[in-house]
Amino acid sequence: MKKIFLLCTFMLSFAQMKADEGMWLMMLIKRLNGQDLQKKGLKLTPEEIYSVNNASLKDAIVQFGGGCTAEMVSREGLLFTNHHCGYGQIAALSTPEKDHLTNGFWAMNKSEEIPAKGLSVRFLVRMDDVTARINALLNNEMPAKERRDIIDAEYKKIQSENAESGKYTVVVRDFFNGNEFYYFVYQDFKDVRLVGTPPNSVGKFGGDTDNWEWPRHTGDFSVFRVYADANGNPAEYSPSNVPMKPKHHLPISIKSFKPGDMAMIVGYPGRTNRYMTSYGISQLVNKDYPGWVDASRTAMDVLKKHMDRDQATKLNYASQYASVANYWKNRQGTIESVHKNGTIEDKKKVEQVYQEWANKSDNKDLYGNVLPEMAAYYKTTSSKGIERNYAAQMTRNAKYLAYATNFSSMFKNYMDETDAAKKADLKKTISERIETSYAKFNPALEQEMLKEMVSLYRAKVRNEAASPHLQTINPALLDDVAKNSIFATKTSMMQFLNKPDAAQLNNDALLKIANGFTKDSRALAERYTVEDDRFSHNNRLFFDGLRKSNPKTEFYPDANSTMRITFGKITTLPFREDRDYNGVKNNFYTDIDGMVAKYKKGDEEFDLPQELLDLAAKRDYGQYADAAGYLPVNFLSDNDITGGNSGSPIMNGNGELIGLAFDGNSEALSGDIVFEEDWQKTINVDSRFVLWVIDKLSGAGHLLQEMTIVK
Structure with a gap:
């Protein structure tokens, strides 16, 4: 049985904990055993990591756009994050004529930086x-x-x-x-502007083929700047705003490192379920995630079909496709990893020990039935779990459903308003929302997406959990239901706004589908309220019992999109026979030679700019070469991260940036459920490659003048 470490933020003794497992709350950093951390290479004091009254490491780390992490790297509000974190904004700021996503973009001065509408940190x-x-x-x-x-x-x-x-x-x-x-x-802070991005061929090199796989050769980074008002306070975009002055920014190291060197990551990990029972994991990988994978694949097929037809659609839907594809591969990999790594069996062994404790006379009344009731819950709600996954992908990808629901509510408020001034304001607000929502909208794609996702839902969701409204729809209606709808296009929406009619709205076939599904979803949730409440009660008692039954064991909290720090080290991963390492013998890094070796001219995933190929051929690495002579691209560490950590800084023991975390590895995609000690790794883009791309490849070396470079 593999060793399972459950660590607690309250009784934190670093001498007993594994350096690579656990995502720690920042305010509790003082409770770490400082001496042991120092032996492992940490040079910072707890006060330098987290402080309320003084500048500290926490002040350089931001949550980027609500779903990623970024770090401040200059006194002028400059920040680094992943290319895939900035992907949606870069795509939104691109047109076929100015295709920043495909060709890259670098502002040569602050006046050229582009406001990223709707983005905040x-x-x-x-x-x-x-x-x-x-x-x-x-x-x-x-x-x-x-x-x-x-x-x-x-x-x-x-x-x-x-x-x-x-x-x-x-x-x-x-x-x-x-x-x-x-x-x-x-x-x-809501005024954030795009400063620079490498071409998509660099920022997304390897595409879906290399996603979640090692070795990687990806320049997964982008550069933004945060602006504030004249007093340094948050403000909406204004030409008069100035670059904000962060309390702390990260120095950037271009020094070499090696396996065993300390590495720490600070970021906003999204969600882990390390205390999920074997029953929950079984439901997840045998029922829920297969539905997610199935629905995602259908959505990807529709998106790609239309994206391949013209460049505008490709740009407009690039972010949506990338997100769906990423989670599709993640969920499929999780299913495979759980079965391969014996995760469910390991959980059962933990539960057996727990149940023996719970059956003791002093514990039986409160804890004795917790696990049996949790097992029964998953049996009772299994169909609901499957429905939830198909429904989530349907509502996420079929925009017509969300548009019909949201805009119909706005239209009704507008028609009911009697005050002339308020009515005028509402009309302006709705008009602006229509303009934004339909600006890069492909009606043909959306009509097909609606049809395919609803049809898949009808075919795969069991009757006892399925929406009765969707199950009884005439399939022929799905062929063109959106074409004659108020919500079909920006033009039809504006026509209705200018001449609203309650009867027309109430009789809209697309709205009837959306409202019927929404009503059924609420009824389904209400049907299981008693079961869900009882499960929450038992889930709370399960963890409470885990802690009481293991008084000498230490536990850490699951990730929940709050700032965490994780300690680890630079590490290697065993070589795999089915992967090409392109001459790298020490498997903790990849270099530009390996990147060039993967190059395929004109290939959507493995093309490269000619300028990069020329610089690589001349071995023009400048100051960014490793001491051994190669130009590093990516590297491995054993830090404990998950979704939301994308863009997080990985730092050495001095708190200097050595790279950006951007991925995990396929061997440990069950990591959200259990930490796989032997396999779980973090894949990072090397800060030296980031600076080389900015300086040598892109000619934006002026940006380095405002950074603190440690040589």
């Missing part, structure tokens, strides 16, 4: 523990609704107490399956 100001405060109001006997109401009320009080009249955004989160609570105070 979030800085953590501070966090605090409110577990005792909230738990003092709760008990295990109270009804689920009463518990939720109490928690919600305290959340609102905590937010009000710390928001300072709207200056800050305050988020309260539960941890350890609802046993503990912390709040986070953030400051959001």
